[in-house]
Amino acid sequence: MQYSxxxxxxxYSGAIMFAFGFGIMLDGIFYRTTGATSGAVLNSAGNAVVxxxxHWCGLLLILLxxxxxxxxxxxxKYGVNCCGGxxxxxxxxxxxxxxxxxxxxGLAILGSWDVLNNASASSIGSVPDFTYLISIWFMSLMCAILALMSMCAGCLPVGEPQEEEEIEMQQYGHDNPQFSKY
Structure with missing residues (x-):
């Protein structure tokens, strides 16, 4: 893998994760204040925590x-070899x-378990919890995919600097005498 x-x-994965973390945090604020409760799953204090x-996961994703x-x-260079750098x-x-x-x-699903169990196709759109759940699920799963991609990029070794220079020379046509100004 090239260093660049x-x-x-x-x-880019860090910037997108930062933005999605901010979105999750804001959705978490509104999700926490919605009126639906899941008393069958948790008591009201446990539901408030869940x-x-x-919100707190979004804040941590901003930092990460x-x-x-x-x-x-x-x-x-991060990850010059697989176990160092x-x-x-x-x-x-x-x-x-x-x-x-x-x-x-996972905890967003647990927090709205009753809403999801008692919902029908016609009534689910009017439930504010469901709207926040969809956005939290989407942004959180995108952050998970970005984290996996970044973990793979961190493991791959970086090529030698002279290899990168040769590739860059070929990429911009500097090795072709017809285009060379030198």
């Missing part, structure tokens, strides 16, 4: 996404992002 490719993957989890973003713009830190941060995003999905 790894930088792009980590930078329904506040997406920002750290992932800084991996991409770092000046030194910062690959373990990339893996740890993205493993935490994966766990946090899947926790947001």
């Amino acid at each position: 490719t790894k930088k792009c993957i980590l930078t 329904k506040s989890v997406p 996404g920002a750290r992932n973003f800084t991996f991409g713009i770092a000046q030194w 910062g690959a373990c830190e990339v893996l740890f941060v993205n493993l935490m992002a994966l766990i946090v995003s899947l926790a947001a999905v």
